[in-house]
Amino acid sequence: MKSDSRIYVAGHTGLVGSAIIRMLQRHDYSGLITSSSREWDLRRQDDVERFFHVNQPEYVFLAAAKVGGIGANNTYPGQFIYDNLMIQSNVIHAAHKSGVKKLVFLGSSCIYPKLCEQPIREEYLMTGSLEPTNDAYAVAKIAGIKMCQAYRTEYGLNAISVMPTNLYGPNDNFDLETSHVLPALIRKLEAGKNHGMSEEDGAAESSVTLWGDGSPRREFLHVDDLAEACLACMRSYDDPDPINVGTGEDIQISELAALIAEVVGFSGEIKWDTSKPNGTPRKVLSVDKIKSLGWSPQIDLRSGIESTYEWYKANACE
Numbered sequence: 423m424k425s426d427s428r429i430y431v432a433g434h435t436g437l438v439g440s441a442i443i444r445m446l447q448r449h450d451y452s453g454l455i456t457s458s459s460r461e462w463d464l465r466r467q468d469d470v471e472r473f474f475h476v477n478q479p480e481y482v483f484l485a486a487a488k489v490g491g492i493g494a495n496n497t498y499p500g501q502f503i504y505d506n507l508m509i510q511s512n513v514i515h516a517a518h519k520s521g522v523k524k525l526v527f528l529g530s531s532c533i534y535p536k537l538c539e540q541p542i543r544e545e546y547l548m549t550g551s552l553e554p555t556n557d558a559y560a561v562a563k564i565a566g567i568k569m570c571q572a573y574r575t576e577y578g579l580n581a582i583s584v585m586p587t588n589l590y591g592p593n594d595n596f597d598l599e600t601s602h603v604l605p606a607l608i609r610k611l612e613a614g615k616n617h618g619m620s621e622e623d624g625a626a627e628s629s630v631t632l633w634g635d636g637s638p639r640r641e642f643l644h645v646d647d648l649a650e651a652c653l654a655c656m657r658s659y660d661d662p663d664p665i666n667v668g669t670g671e672d673i674q675i676s677e678l679a680a681l682i683a684e685v686v687g688f689s690g691e692i693k694w695d696t697s698k699p700n701g702t703p704r705k706v707l708s709v710d711k712i713k714s715l716g717w718s719p720q721i722d723l724r725s726g727i728e729s730t731y732e733w734y735k736a737n738a739c740e
């Protein structure tokens with residue numbers, strides 16, 4: 423990519439897309455192209471083909487998607503499979519038709535089997551059953567990987583697939599109906615703290631109830647680290663097989679809740695609602711491949727949570 427290449431970031435208002443925009447600006451790329459979802463609905467093939475015709479992007483980061491936590495995935499599997507299949511199929515096809523030089527497709531670690539060996543290596547894809555609470559979304563993402571591979575084989579499109587672990591950071595979704603675990607914990611524990619402080623004697627402890635039993639282990643990567651990994655892949659990864667991006671380190675959800683409670687200053691009781699699903703028991707990615715490109719995460723979990731909490735208070739806190 424040259425500094426004035428025409429680079430389209432699809433999904434630039436989201437967690438990942440906005441981090442990719444910040445990263446490209448930090449690296450002095452000037453030819454950034456974005457599309458407003460109000461004007462260009464990427465589920466509509468006509469919109470996408472017109473957009474590519476008008477803007478002629480040379481490079482594409484495909485970070486537009488319908489995304490959500492366990493609750494949203496479980497409740498709206500139809501929307502998750504439809505929106506994602508449509509968005510990715512339209513964008514990858516238009517990229518091929520308009521002669522894009524390279525496309526980076528953002529997938530997700532939920533593509534891997536629910537009970538696969540840990541850490542999860544890229545070759546474990548399609549070696550077992552998916553986690554049922556988000557299998558519609560995962561199947562759409564697997565179709566995206568296959569489409570990138572098929573368009574590479576048949577048409578020579580240089581399309582690669584990047585599989586990030588759980589992400590967090592500025593511009594995350596803090597809506598409790600649809601959010602992922604880390605932003606949901608920030609919001610709930612902050613709200614619990616404020617509720618406790620509003621009690622008459624000022625010392626009343628509130629309690630906060632969280633989903634599951636707190637036992638699952640998960641990996642979390644700051645989205646600014648992911649954006650740098652996407653650039654490393656755009657510059658020097660040209661393999662049809664997906665590439666994982668994560669820290670390679672996991673933490674128990676109950677430990678994460680305790681860490682976030684400390685950061686936001688919540689000192690009440692954390693209760694667990696075991697009637698709610700836990701999801702996959704453990705998920706940590708093997709990151710050997712991405713590290714071989716010279717990338718490694720730079721933001722540790724505590725400081726990433728601290729800065730995300732500051733962003734939440736300044737931008738999203740009600």
Ligand SMILES: NC(=O)c1ccc[n+]([C@@H]2O[C@H](COP(=O)([O-])OP(=O)(O)OC[C@H]3O[C@@H](n4cnc5c(N)ncnc54)[C@H](OP(=O)(O)O)[C@@H]3O)[C@@H](O)[C@H]2O)c1
Pocket residue numbers: 432433434435436437438439458459460462463464465484485486487488489505509528529530531585586587588589590593594595602
């Ligand atoms: N968040 C995570 O923890 C995580 C983890 C692993 C992988 N990923 C992957 O990273 C990618 C981006 O996720 P994210 O967390 O950044 O999601 P996000 O914050 O929800 O952002 C989604 C973006 O897609 C756009 N979009 C959605 N539907 C659209 C449509 N029909 N037409 C045009 N634009 C549309 C949204 O635009 P509007 O805001 O205008 O609707 C928004 O800019 C996804 O492929 C996801 O699978 C995310």
